[in-house]
Amino acid sequence: MFNRKNRTEIQQFVVTAQQMQAIETRLFDAGMPVAALMEKVAGRITQRILSKIESIPINSIGVLVGPGHNGGDALVVARELHFLGYSVIVCCPFSKRKELAESHFQYITSLGILIEENIESLQNCDVIIDGMFGFGLERPITDELAEGVNVINSWKKRVFSIDLPSGIHTDTGEVLGTAIKATYTFCLGLWKFACLQESALEYLGKVELIDFDIPLADIEEILGKTPEFRRITPEIAMADLPIPRSLTSHKYKNGNLLIVAGSHRYTGAAILAGLGARASGVGMLSIAVPNSIKPLLSTQLPEALIVGCPETEDGAILDFPSHFSLDQFDAIACGPGLTQSATSLVQMILECSQPLVLDADGLNILAQLDPISTLSQRQAATIITPHPGEFKRLFPELGEELKNRILVTKKAAQQSGSIVVLKGARVCIGTGETVWINPESTPALARGGTGDVLTGLLGGLLAAVVLNQTPLDSIVKTAVWWHAQAGIEAEKDQTQLGVDGFTLTQYLNLKPIQSRFFNESHP
Ligand SMILES: NC(=O)C1=CN([C@@H]2O[C@H](COP(=O)(O)OP(=O)(O)OC[C@H]3O[C@@H](n4cnc5c(N)ncnc54)[C@H](O)[C@@H]3O)[C@@H](O)[C@H]2O)[C@@H](O)CC1
Ligand SMILES: [K+]
Incomplete structure (x- = not known):
């Protein structure tokens, strides 16, 4: 029988944005379709979110969507929550999206899911899912977007960040301009440096890893047989x-x-x-x-x-x-x-x-x-x-x-x-x-x-x-x-x-x- 325990060691590995990209590139080069991976990852994120909200009364869920694949993940989560019967409001304050994200965006539009551009439109939601930026954040969040993030933080709602709180630098954990303050951060695949850096602590909330079955061989290829950066597990x-001591x-x-x-x-x-x-x-x-x-x-x-x-x-x-x-x-x-x-x-x-x-x-x-x-x-x-x-x-x-x-x-x-x-x-x-x-x-x-x-x-x-x-x-x-x-x-x-x-x-x-x-x- 397959024993998932042999994957507990991935809880130890800590990666930079560059290493994560290199590992994912190996999966795609080996034939894993990008869209299939996004579907799988977002399915697991949805399950994890459900486990946290099942016991609380929810009228509506706000989903903040960015232009890249972090946004793509969020759109798939929004779609799944919609099919589960939740009232979902998607807010995407970007006019351009990467191809796969755009495709999901079109589909949820066709489903009649409410789509807004203005972050204030999420004000009455009971929980917010943050899929604005993940490890692709490349420059500080500024201007209206920064104002929007600050407004969300001021609501003090329950926020689930996908991969990282948007605005947090993946490696240093620094706040780039401003950042979402998450209640939970679901880090995807492997722990990013930021999840263990003190500068991000006030933003991360509780952190959990969502394993999506990256083959250990691919991890080893990029990180080496004994990865350099490791998280202490019990x-x-x-x-x-x-202990135990010898009887003599x-x-x-x-x-x-x-x-x-x-x-x-x-x-x-x-x-x-x-x-x-x-x-x-x-x-x-x-x-x-x-x-x-x-x-x-x-x-x-x-x-x-x-x-x-x-x-x-x-x-x-x-x-x-x-x-x-x-x-x-x-x-x-x-x-x-x-x-x-x-x-x-x-x-x-x-x-x-x-x-x-x-x-x-x-x-x-x-x-x-x-x-x-x-x-x-x-x-x-x-x-x-x-x-x-x-x-x-x-x-x-x-x-x-x-x-x-x-x-x-x-x-x-x-x-x-x-x-x-x-x-x-x-x-x-x-x-x-x-x-x-x-x-x-x-x-x-x-x-x-x-x-x-x-x-x-x-x-x-x-x-x-x-x-x-x-x-x-x-x-x-x-x-x-x-x-x-x-x-x-x-x-x-x-x-x-x-x-x-x-x-x-x-x-x-x-x-x-x-x-x-x-x-x-x-x-
Ligand atoms: N690579 C993959 O296929 C997978 C990626 N996943 C998700 O994809 C994420 C990474 O996706 P991406 O590489 O698309 O990166 P992101 O989705 O984090 O963001 C990249 C996009 O944001 C724009 N951007 C960056 N900084 C900005 C700023 N300050 N203001 C405005 N726009 C800005 C970039 O131009 C780009 O369009 C991960 O964090 C994870 O959520 C997961 O689904 C697993 C598989
Ligand atoms: K995020």
Whole structure:
């Protein structure tokens, strides 16, 4: 029996407009008629829209139609909804259409479907289907068309965008002039970059992929055997989580992590990183902090070995205690709350030969040390976790390119030879060969302290997998996805304002996060 599960991997692939066009061209060259494909795709879009509107009372549906094949899709959807008995109003504010769109336009005219040119004519519709532009948008939306889009947005109706919200750049996700604010975006065939770019987030609404059976061989031909840009799925995120443990497992097999964090001023950062590492299940945890805050850490993390360190006059770590060796650790996580006074310590850590997660002040100190050459010289893997501000300090010449977060992450990873975790609403992970993007998160995580938790979690997983030689980038995906899912779960219980760093740590080991994966992969 045909098993559709082997198509779940297409949920991972992310394409540019150019790549999508190249893939579709292969289908057409192989003999798939363009009109047949449009018919098939629009049929699936119709089904998806129906599943969202079945339970709500609908008097009429407005369909916004553009001049190209996005408009063609919309016309077929309009026709099908008409045959299903819905009252449909089509609005096409263009006098010229591509041939196939024109043909559908003529046919729906013959069916007596109401056709208007003025966008205001959709004002009384209960829902709007946006088929104005898809990946063929080539210039900003201006003048009357822009006014029309803004009017639609002002109605705050339920809007279903076909492929992309009209006005969104397919690759950067930027708004070109203005853009439709969708309630749902049904991305067609393969995920477009824009669906994972932060600049488009306020416009996308909920995003869903509509698979239309592009053969995997055609995808592979254009994207290669291991596509460069990938979306993290639950299966991918959990694949390398080091569970279940062997029945004869012991603490030394589950990683030995050293966290270097905190200062007299930022005590909490060390605690939150420690709690993040605790949730990772790491076998052995040591936390190096300034001597004066050692008692506090011991109270909060009784299982950890707290290493009290000599401190600077302003309460930062000056150095490790004498006879302290970094060699005993499987991995090091360094940075949260150190302050910039810990420069010599960070320099020493950068020179060690342990895999390293570097965050926060660790990154600010690195920024002053010729970051690219320092990172390139490291003998072990380095994972850096900058937010955009830290990123600009580390890679000033890439600062301007931050509008395309996916591409800029790739460049930074290639230049530095590190795994780059660019933080934000859609975290991008650059490994040199691949950029992974986390598709789900919550603004509840946008507050101080949640990053410290990620550093600890990442460090703990890193220490655990170094021993079993799992590729390190795989657990970076795990940590980023897991952290975001914990935020989402915490928000459900605690509201969007209730997810402080400590609360977040209490949700990391929640069963629903792991069962979500198991439910999806073992239905
Ligand atoms: N290629 C295909 O056969 C398939 C395409 N599909 C649909 O087709 C879409 C792509 O179709 P197209 O390549 O025709 O592109 P679009 O339908 O996105 O738009 C292209 C048209 O818009 C015009 N245009 C672009 N920017 C404009 C602006 N700012 N103001 C006014 N006019 C502007 C262009 O001159 C062109 O006529 C996809 O997004 C998807 O919805 C799907 O049906 C699947 C198959
Ligand atoms: K659209």
